[in-house]
Amino acid sequence: MEDKILLAHGSGGKLYRRLVNEVFLPAFQNPVLAKLEDQANLTVPKGNIAFTTDSYVVNPLFFPGGDIGKLAVCGTVNDLAVGGAKPLYLSVGFIIEEGFSLSSLRDIVNSMKKAAEEAGVEIVTGDTKVVEKGLADGLYINTAGIGVTREGINLSSTNAQPGDLILLSGTIGDHGIAVMAAREGLTVMSPVLSDVAPLNGMISDLIDAAPGVRVMRDPTRGGVATTLNELAAASRVSMKIYETEIPVREEVASVCEIFGFDPLYVANEGKILAVVPKDQADDALRALRQHRYGRNAAIIGEVTAGNPGKVYLETAIGGSRVIDMMAGEQLPRIC
């Protein structure tokens, strides 16, 4: 097979079939995909389903700790899981630039395969388009996902109540800084690894331990600050978080200081925020910390009454300031 992607690989003709047969099918093998029909026919257990989609345009495609393929699987898995759904099936749409290296494509596809295996999901349907050289910056990936919603839990951004505690599952800013450092060719003593990971296992443990959990979100674009603002607005409450309680890796803090970024606005791809009733917060924290992706989990703040939509940060030196949503664009193309 050619070692580069040609426009004809997106034609629906012979080269397209070879790409499917030699690259995608061996990696994503499952009986549904193998039928190569225009649609996947799936059995879902009784119950309601959850459905989500994200496109991934991260630059560079490979970065310390992951690549666009791992990101495309984990991001969609996590969007289903934070809604309380068990992720089951993914679709994948590739938009590839003419001339893209076939061996890089294989690496990305293998990375998707591994992430899907860890998350316990199957890639059951897909599509590939090829665009001319100069467009698409290598490749873009869209994934959509279907999950089955867990019975008996009620998660919604509108659920946070004064008195609830706010949990964060680990250090912030790792993903955004890892991608930025890779893009800028930044040489640092201890390189920052992206935290990109499938969180459905950890989230399931959290729900088992704290079935009264009100809402979970993964603080991706816009970071913890933007996500908390969205939750505070949707629930018509205010929130107070404590700077000293928010876990940040030293190397992330250093890079942020040098470049003038606030880690509260930097994207994460392997973290969740959870709002939990006070009496279940310890159980929730324990469940998070027992999971490999939640070892640095912490209770970072609380939900408060009054001033709906406002998020306050109690600083290390005892001051208090309002943390707004991200206004512009701090770090483009980190997911």
Place this chain on the structure above:
Amino acid sequence: MEDKILLAHGSGGKLYRRLVNEVFLPAFQNPVLAKLEDQANLTVPKGNIAFTTDSYVVNPLFFPGGDIGKLAVCGTVNDLAVGGAKPLYLSVGFIIEEGFSLSSLRDIVNSMKKAAEEAGVEIVTGDTKVVEKGLADGLYINTAGIGVTREGINLSSTNAQPGDLILLSGTIGDHGIAVMAAREGLTVMSPVLSDVAPLNGMISDLIDAAPGVRVMRDPTRGGVATTLNELAAASRVSMKIYETEIPVREEVASVCEIFGFDPLYVANEGKILAVVPKDQADDALRALRQHRYGRNAAIIGEVTAGNPGKVYLETAIGGSRVIDMMAGEQLPRIC
């Protein structure tokens, strides 16, 4: 609001929220999307579900008879419908080039809204990414779709049997030629309109009239020739089609002749091929012809035994030649 898309529109922050609130929500309004959670929670009727995805990179974005938005809705609706599913829900992922006109985006979104209304589907979840100027060629769209499979029918590319008849729902090549002519700025006396349309209504009528239908496909990329080759290979049968029975508009035939295209390989976005048992073929044809999108439907050939995977064309002058899958790329970026 700004009149052009900025990188910050893809940031997940304030401008992103405005884009969602001012452009997407008013067009796609439905209670599920309005919740703006990271995932849509849906109720599906009892039964199995169908799931599909396609990315759309058509160039130009607007062409006679449609635009990328209409295409993105209809293409995914049709992929569900040809599998025998009733399309219900769509996701949409936009990848937009920095600087893209917001009024063009509104036009595309409105076109999606109209197509979704005609097809009876809801756009329930979505995502927007923005990439730097020079990439993405305006915009790319991915849609994924969920449908419920109809009970009691069994459609599969492996089902075609010798003796079955092959139906085509109308003229071929309209979409590919319309896009190509728009791209090349071709001035023709009677401009060709794309046939892009949601076919789920017509397909449902066909199934009612001919419940024994073996397989349906929409001959998009690679055209009728490539699709028939796929079906013949999957069912391990041969096929014979009659050149004189295949409907082609005069203006499409003329353009094809000038540019050296074979209409059998040109993409369609509003047509289906159906393989039907002989005794149900007349009923199927009548059902197609009664629908606005099937007025020019015809029985174009038959399934034959021997030489599995081969498709033969009986030419107008009485010869017979093998029609292969498309080998290279005839018309890039037509969908």
